[in-house]
Amino acid sequence: MNEKHPMDYLLREDRIPHIWCPGCGIGSSVSCFIMALEESGLDLKKVAVVSGIGCTGRVAGYVKLDSFHTTHGRAIPFATGLALANPDLKVIVYSGDGDLIAIGGNHFIHAARRNVNMTVICINNFLYAMTGGQVGPTTPLFAKASTSPYGNFEQPFNLVHLAAASGAVYVARWTALHLRRLTKAMVEAFKKKGFSFIEVISPCPTSYARRNRLGDGLAQMKFYHDNSIIRHGADPKDTDIGFQTKIVVGKFIDKERPDHYTFMTQELEKVTGGKK
């Protein structure tokens, strides 16, 4: 994101430089996001980004789209209201693992269950980066964090499994290194009606890598790259992530199910005769 790019018109240049550390995966995911927006041919007037709070939560502030930076964990319910009030919008939630899955976990499963029209992009850096690297619901077993100095002894959530089990119609996982594949997944997710979910495994050199002695951003990138196994269509329950283990990536779910808005309005129309 530091070099001038032909798609920079999609960034708020008056807000650059951004706050992300060198080697952070959030920036490269945003490059994919911008390319995906371009490729998808979406009417950019009708795209809205909603973020919660965290390093990832700052994404909303850098893209030149209607963008809302809400409260910690509440991006999804805000986005639900926005998407229902204006069904012409393509609503994209871009936030962190702690934001979406800890404090916002309940909203996440319910939005997936309802199949609300939105794409949720979750940057999973395995901890609460912005607040100094505390343990979270995605921290792998035995990994260290600032509030698990001896290692994490709680079973983490497998996010793609959680999303799939909750009813998401599109579920994929890539790392922030899979630029081309991540971009393609975003394009696919944007085209999907209903709740689509992409988990992005992302290096956080400043907190996660440093505390676990995983080297710099580049070393962590290389590790994720060398250790990911592409397995499209894998059963999400077989894709758990351990501490420095192999990471199964790919597109796991791509199915059809009527989205919340369409289904609700159609059925209400049938039962009540709709708007008089």
Next chain:
Amino acid sequence: MSNDREILTGEHFMNGNVACAEGAIAAGCRFFAGYPITPSSEIAERISERFPEIGGIFIQMEDELASMCAILGASWGGVKSMTCTSGPGFSLMQENLGLGVMMETPCVLVNIQRGGPSTGLPTLVGQQDMMQARWGSHGDYEIIALCPSSPQELFDFTIKAFNLSEMYRVPVLVMGDEVVGHMSERVVIPPKEKIKLLPRRMYTGPPEEYLPFKPDKDLVPPMVIAGEGYHIHITGLTHDEKGYPEISAEAQKKLVPRLVNKIKKNADKIIEIEESNTGDAEVIVVSYGISARTSLRAIELAREEGIKVGMLRLITVWPFPEKRIYQLASKVAGFVVPEINLGQIVYEVERAAKGKTRATLVPHAGGHIHDPKDILQAIRSTLK
């Protein structure tokens, strides 16, 4: 757009909660998100039944955090939005009520109060959230809160709340209570053309020049909504006029006093009170909501005893009519403040009176309305 199911013009016998729902519909509310809670649920039930025929979206969210957030999102989507709740849910809504204040988002939150703390008295009346309405979310802010005393007022004030929220770009609270919400009375719904609605203050200039938080003269910035090509950035962080985060004492000093002053400096336009017999009163009862109605009986009894009692009913509780209370303070032997709590608004009355006279609380722990005799007793002792 219009159809005759939108506004049920005519005379009805309705309970307060149903009247509140009808008020919202008449005000043009077309998005409702909520979570069930006694004694407010009839509002959501009525709306869920009524919205399909008028093209509104009803959603029952997973909790009150989500409900409050969803109505903010809907408002930025360009639709008038509302939620309703009671004590425990009101506590959960405080977080994103603050977000609504910071994002200057028009919306309405109805609280049909029950007894607390905690789960308290789910089915019985209280007026114990009055200070939470003022101070419940963190940080400095000002809010608008209205207090209906009847089903008719639940209808009227819900409309008023929508108008004020659009006018001042702030969430507006309707602070009802269990008795007003559940009592059934005559409710007159006027014809559509008699219902005054304030439109959203939309910016219409060129997108390149738009600054989402650049205020007009009255300190309120005009608004745009998502999807119109303005590419707005709206954040709960302290921000500049562009809406961009700015983490500094200077930015804070520019933003937060304006958020407070857009209500404070317009307070005279916002505040509504109802006075009766305050001209020559020796004692004035200051009350609101259902307690204002209980007070009427006490005032009647006091008059029979020859005591000159006036009444000041708070329609707007926040911002508080401190100027008027101060004016009256020097003329009376005291204020009597009955409220179904152990002392909340009475301290505001005391503060506004600035030592010119005393304010006597007639407390009630909740679960029932006052016995008018207790109010009468307080009126009598004010003159001793």
